[in-house]
C-alpha cells in the first residue's frame with residue numbers, strides 16, 4: 208500500500224473539438240459542420256478560469272483536437288479571431304491562466320519541437336497519451352495516433368525537459384503483450400530523460416454512436432493486471448494514475464496506482480462527459496484508510512529540480528508547501 212495517494216484540482220477547458228483524427232472510441236471530436244463544433248473564445252474561457260481559481264483549483268487543463276489547422280473551416284475561424292496559428296492562441300490562453308493564478312497543462316495532441324519550445328515557458332507540464340504501441344483498427348483513421356509519432360513527441364518533450372503526462376488506453380483492441388510493450392516503451396524513454404511524472408492507465412469507455420459503441424470495456428481484472436504491470440515496469444519516480452470517475456480506485460491502489468489525476472469542482476470531464484467527478488470527500492471515502500494529498504500539475508521532484516521557467520516560479524512558490532505539494536489554505 209502506498210503511504211498516500213495524490214490528486215490535483217483542475218479546470219478542464221475543451222478549447223476546440225475539431226480534429227484531424229477520427230479515433231474509433233472518441234466523442235470529444237466533432238465534424239466542423241456539427242452544431243456542437245467549437246473553438247472557444249477568450250471571453251468564454253476567462254470566467255471558467257476565474258471560477259476555478261475561486262474554487263481552489265491550481266491547474267488549467269487545456270485540451271484540443273489534434274492539428275486542427277489541417278481542417279480548413281477551423282483555420283478560417285481562428286483567423287477571424289485574430290490568430291495566425293493554434294499555437295499562438297494556446298500561448299495567449301496559458302498567459303491568461305497564469306495571470307489568473309492557475310498553472311497550465313496543455314494536451315493538444317501531437318506537436319513538433321518548435322511548438323513544444325513555444326509552450327514550455329508557459330506550461331508547468333504537458334501531456335500526450337501514447338495510447339498503445341500496437342497498430343489498431345481504432346486508429347486507422349487517425350494519422351496522429353501512429354505510435355512512432357507519439358514516441359517521437361514524448362522523446363522531444365524529454366529533451367526539452369518538459370514535465371510530462373502520458374499513458375495507455377486499455378481495452379481498445381490491444382493484447383496484454385501490447386500493453387507490456389507500450390509500458391516498456393514509456394519506461395525506456397523515461398530512463399533516458401527523467402521527465403515523465405505520471406502514466407495514466409485509462410480504461411476505455413464505450414460511447415454510443417461511435418464505431419466502438421459495442422466494443423466491450425476492459426474488465427476489472429484486466430485493469431488490476433495492467434496497473435500491476437505498470438507498477439512493475441515503470442521506475443519508482445513515475446506515478447501510476449487511474450481516473451476515479453471512470454473506475455473505483457480502491458482495489459487499483461492496492462495493486463500500484465498512486466495518483467487519481469485531476470478532478471474538477473467546476474467543470475465536467477469533456478472526454479467522458481457521462482462520468483461525473485467525485486468530490487474530494489468522495490475521493491477520501493473511495494481511498495479509505497490511505498491519506499490523500501493534493502499536488503500541483505508539476506510534481507515535487509520537478510519543482511525541486513527547477514524544471515519550470517521564471518514565468519511560473521512565483522505562482523508555484525505561492526501554491527506549494529515545503530515538500531512541493533499544494534500548500535494548505537490559510
Ligand SMILES: O=c1nc2n(C[C@H](O)[C@H](O)[C@H](O)CO)c3cc(O)ccc3cc-2c(=O)[nH]1
Pocket residue numbers: 215217219266268312313314333334335336372373405407448467468469470475476477478479503504505
Ligand atoms: O479530466 C480528464 N483529465 C485528463 N487529463 C488531465 C490529468 O488528469 C491532469 O491534468 C494531470 O494529472 C496533471 O495534473 C489528461 C492529461 C493528459 O496529459 C493526458 C490525458 C488526460 C486525460 C484526461 C481525461 O480523460 N479526463
Ligand SMILES: C[C@H]1O[C@@H](n2cnc3c(N)ncnc32)[C@H](O)[C@@H]1O
Pocket residue numbers: 232233234314335336338375376409410411412413414478479
Ligand atoms: C485524452 C485522452 O482521452 C482518452 N479517451 C478518448 N476517448 C476515450 C474513451 N471513450 N474512453 C476513455 N478514454 C478516452 C484518450 O486516451 C485520449 O488521449
Ligand code: MET
Pocket residue numbers: 226235270271272273314315316317335336478
Ligand atoms: C481529446 S483527446 C486529447 C488530445 C488529443 N486530441 C489526443 O488525442 O491526443
Ligand code: SF4
Pocket residue numbers: 226227228229230233234235236271272273316349351
Ligand atoms: S481522441 Fe483526440 S485525436 Fe482522437 S479523435 Fe478524439 S480528439 Fe481527435
